Amino acid sequence: MKRKQLALALAVIGIGAHAPFALADNAGELDRVEVTGSNIKRSIKQEKALPVSIIRTEEMTKQGFTTVEQVVNSLASNQSSTVGASSVQSVSGGAAYASLRGLGSQYTLVLLDGRRVASQAISGIATDLNAIPLAAIERIEVLRDGASAIYGTDAIGGVINFITKKRVDGLTIGGEALSTQHRGGNSGSVNLLGGVGDLSQDGWNVYGALSYQKTQRITTPERSFAYKNLTADNLSPAVYPANFIYKGNVYNPAAPKCQPPYAQALDANSCGEMSTLFMDLTPEVEQMTALAKGSKRIGDHELSLQYLGARNISTTHISPTPLAKIATLVPGDKYYPTTLPDGTKTDGSKVILNARSVPLGPRTTKSTSDTQRLAFNAEGLLGGWDYRGGAVYSENKTTINYKDGYANETLIRQAFKDGTINPFGDSAPGAWDSVRLFGDGWIAKYTTALADFKASKELFSLPAGMVAGAFGAEMRHEKLDSQIQALASNAIGSGIANSQSTSGQRNVSALYAEAEIPVLKGLELQIASRFDHYNDFGNSFNPKVAFKYQPAAEVLFRGSASKGFRAPSLYDVFQPDATTYTADKFNDPVRCPGGTPANGGNKAQDCNQQFMVQQGGNRHLNPEKASSLTFGIVIEPTKSLTASADFWWTMVQNTIGVLDPGAIFADPAKYADRFVRNADGSLDYVKTPTENLGNLSAAGVDLSLAYRFPKTAAGNFGVNLDGTYTSKYVQQLERGGAYYSPLGGWYQNILVPTLRWKHSLAFSWSKANWSAQLVQNYSSGYTDMNPNDEAHNVKSYSNWNLSGTYLWNKKLTVTAGVKNLFDQEPPFSNQTKTFQFGYDPVLADSIGRAYFLKASYKL
Numbered sequence: 001m002k003r004k005q006l007a008l009a010l011a012v013i014g015i016g017a018h019a020p021f022a023l024a025d026n027a028g029e030l031d032r033v034e035v036t037g038s039n040i041k042r043s044i045k046q047e048k049a050l051p052v053s054i055i056r057t058e059e060m061t062k063q064g065f066t067t068v069e070q071v072v073n074s075l076a077s078n079q080s081s082t083v084g085a086s087s088v089q090s091v092s093g094g095a096a097y098a099s100l101r102g103l104g105s106q107y108t109l110v111l112l113d114g115r116r117v118a119s120q121a122i123s124g125i126a127t128d129l130n131a132i133p134l135a136a137i138e139r140i141e142v143l144r145d146g147a148s149a150i151y152g153t154d155a156i157g158g159v160i161n162f163i164t165k166k167r168v169d170g171l172t173i174g175g176e177a178l179s180t181q182h183r184g185g186n187s188g189s190v191n192l193l194g195g196v197g198d199l200s201q202d203g204w205n206v207y208g209a210l211s212y213q214k215t216q217r218i219t220t221p222e223r224s225f226a227y228k229n230l231t232a233d234n235l236s237p238a239v240y241p242a243n244f245i246y247k248g249n250v251y252n253p254a255a256p257k258c259q260p261p262y263a264q265a266l267d268a269n270s271c272g273e274m275s276t277l278f279m280d281l282t283p284e285v286e287q288m289t290a291l292a293k294g295s296k297r298i299g300d301h302e303l304s305l306q307y308l309g310a311r312n313i314s315t316t317h318i319s320p321t322p323l324a325k326i327a328t329l330v331p332g333d334k335y336y337p338t339t340l341p342d343g344t345k346t347d348g349s350k351v352i353l354n355a356r357s358v359p360l361g362p363r364t365t366k367s368t369s370d371t372q373r374l375a376f377n378a379e380g381l382l383g384g385w386d387y388r389g390g391a392v393y394s395e396n397k398t399t400i401n402y403k404d405g406y407a408n409e410t411l412i413r414q415a416f417k418d419g420t421i422n423p424f425g426d427s428a429p430g431a432w433d434s435v436r437l438f439g440d441g442w443i444a445k446y447t448t449a450l451a452d453f454k455a456s457k458e459l460f461s462l463p464a465g466m467v468a469g470a471f472g473a474e475m476r477h478e479k480l481d482s483q484i485q486a487l488a489s490n491a492i493g494s495g496i497a498n499s500q501s502t503s504g505q506r507n508v509s510a511l512y513a514e515a516e517i518p519v520l521k522g523l524e525l526q527i528a529s530r531f532d533h534y535n536d537f538g539n540s541f542n543p544k545v546a547f548k549y550q551p552a553a554e555v556l557f558r559g560s561a562s563k564g565f566r567a568p569s570l571y572d573v574f575q576p577d578a579t580t581y582t583a584d585k586f587n588d589p590v591r592c593p594g595g596t597p598a599n600g601g602n603k604a605q606d607c608n609q610q611f612m613v614q615q616g617g618n619r620h621l622n623p624e625k626a627s628s629l630t631f632g633i634v635i636e637p638t639k640s641l642t643a644s645a646d647f648w649w650t651m652v653q654n655t656i657g658v659l660d661p662g663a664i665f666a667d668p669a670k671y672a673d674r675f676v677r678n679a680d681g682s683l684d685y686v687k688t689p690t691e692n693l694g695n696l697s698a699a700g701v702d703l704s705l706a707y708r709f710p711k712t713a714a715g716n717f718g719v720n721l722d723g724t725y726t727s728k729y730v731q732q733l734e735r736g737g738a739y740y741s742p743l744g745g746w747y748q749n750i751l752v753p754t755l756r757w758k759h760s761l762a763f764s765w766s767k768a769n770w771s772a773q774l775v776q777n778y779s780s781g782y783t784d785m786n787p788n789d790e791a792h793n794v795k796s797y798s799n800w801n802l803s804g805t806y807l808w809n810k811k812l813t814v815t816a817g818v819k820n821l822f823d824q825e826p827p828f829s830n831q832t833k834t835f836q837f838g839y840d841p842v843l844a845d846s847i848g849r850a851y852f853l854k855a856s857y858k859l
Helices: 002-012 019-023 057-061 068-073 084-088 409-418 486-490 570-574 661-666
Strands: 052-056 108-112 137-143 158-164 170-180 187-196 204-215 243-246 249-251 263-265 271-273 280-282 284-298 301-318 351-356 363-382 385-407 436-462 465-484 502-520 523-534 538-552 555-566 578-581 612-615 624-638 641-658 675-677 683-687 690-708 716-732 757-767 770-779 797-808 812-819 850-858
Touching: 052 057, 057 137, 068 137, 084 280, 084 301, 280 301, 385 409, 409 486, 436 486, 436 502, 465 570, 502 570, 555 641, 661 683
Parallel strands: 108 158, 612 683
Antiparallel strands: 052 137, 137 158, 170 187, 170 850, 187 204, 204 284, 243 249, 243 351, 263 271, 284 301, 301 363, 363 385, 385 436, 436 465, 465 502, 502 523, 523 538, 538 555, 555 624, 578 612, 624 641, 641 690, 675 683, 690 716, 716 757, 757 770, 770 797, 797 812, 812 850
């Protein structure tokens, strides 16, 4: 009964619509609790209002979610720009990140039991959600306002705190199978959770959790929406059999027949490769996680030691390697073309090959991300103070392996030149295998070691109540070691062929304090401050002030104002330089101005091409500074209805990022120093380093509603709505420059869209041992990348997940359901930022309707 009262109390004061499900059956009687957003432990009756959503993972898995990434992406307040599917078009190591408010993953702090997990080593700016084992997570607490004063200077956008199970008794075996209606994307998982000992009676508990999951890839030919809108504009001039450039014109011996469907006629004399057909829409993913925790109570103290191990293997397939300008043939070379497709003889002028390594097959990359974390924690009562302290060592090691399909640049250039490989037809057996490249190309490791201690208590009495305070300190060491392997220098089309190894480290120390002050009856203030010292970027002081005002039991007002500071991440500073192709096609502003060849340029090389860009870290970056405001109201006019609205504003100065190539090509005079050219004047690559771009400003409102219908003979019914409306999102592309807005649509082809509205709407029912839920996850539409196109608006995206659950004898739980009940396809988009075509893989799911069966049995 006491636990139910706690859950109801949290709902009343507006902790979040999910709260009644989050804490309703926590084991044990707690006298004092700690919720994300404060370092102060308080008695149940003194729980304060915070803009925190508390999500019970058990409820989320009933939607068919099997990974932390899927759960986080369903949150209305989250708009991630890096998801698992992003690994298809970028060297991300298969990472998936959280991004509250859509501000960027670098501003969302991810915690496990209140402490950090090492950043993913390849992408390097945030914790990979795949490192969190969903099977061992009891609940997720999402703090939606800035928390730099409490958790760290980089918690500008908010905090997502994953809370593991405090104790486990007995052994539970579970598993799930998901079958898609369309081909590809099937998945299966098994998990084991077991523990012994009772903390309250025996004074100790030890438990462990193991889980394994594998998900099939989805290829482009397996989803019609990903290829039905392909046209000649999608053809690449890097093709097999090869095109050759002769006197500024393009020819192919196979033209105009070519080799459809992959190679098709560009015109009567040349061919193009429909490279999109080789692409994966989603990668093949294999995940293994292990978590073990031992806890011991000694009087008023509790000690625990926890180990986490997680392995995420993401395997992607993209088109065979494009071999643009790979070799020059002259008379006397074995495969020098003596005639053109129409029979005209060549006159001995040199020809340049634009080929593709189709005989080697698609480029297959295997990314293995291993996360390990060892955490010691001690907490309890000491001299009347609630204390918590501990030490954590966490590391992520990510390896990029060229599994298949890659070509050795040195060997293939020579093979074309000496005639070992025929660029226009069949070669001798083993010829292509002789130039094949495979092995580890990039091995990166990121480590975080920290120690912290904090204590809190009620300090003294005021007329309106007790003043509570908290004090703490933290020390942290972070290190990045990024090693580019020797073979990567010859891996054409890998994205890191010209990269160099790099490393860096930093020390951070912090002191922080917090107080909660009852000013008047119903009015309380929270004051917090944090002082951080970075050995490489100096000092930072971040204050926060928040209030709660409850003039009546049915209404509560809350608000906060805070400052934030984000030092450039080690990845921002030390990221190795890497050269890769642009996703978009551009015209060389010198050799093909306006799409017309000039100044020695030719159409095949200089017009409507994917050019190379060089990316990398920057040791001359300035820190980012931020300001955040929130104001909210929570009402509960009846015991059955709770609603809240929280308005938020965030400003970030000196944002760190990469200038999109589209902005550079759009103003070549302004960015003339970004263009690096070869000796013959052709464009070699464009420089797009990490840099300070300017300011970012965003605002919006979070809405939440929970209604519990009166009990009926047919069972208990309820409805929950969580939504986020973004009313402002503007940013500068350079310091002092104009502000541009991607809110509700693309800004040209430079800034990715920020959704105006996103919500989760859940209908629930329960009776005795039965329960069911119907959940809608909705994202609003937006203006497409090319608004001049006929389909210039991307339609809204909505999918419904339906499931039913039966609990037998408190031991066996069975859930059956349908994901994407109405089989809604991703809305069409003409975006060209990803290798996937016809839709946006970041904002929409390519799986379609899928059926799942989930079961667990407690022995």
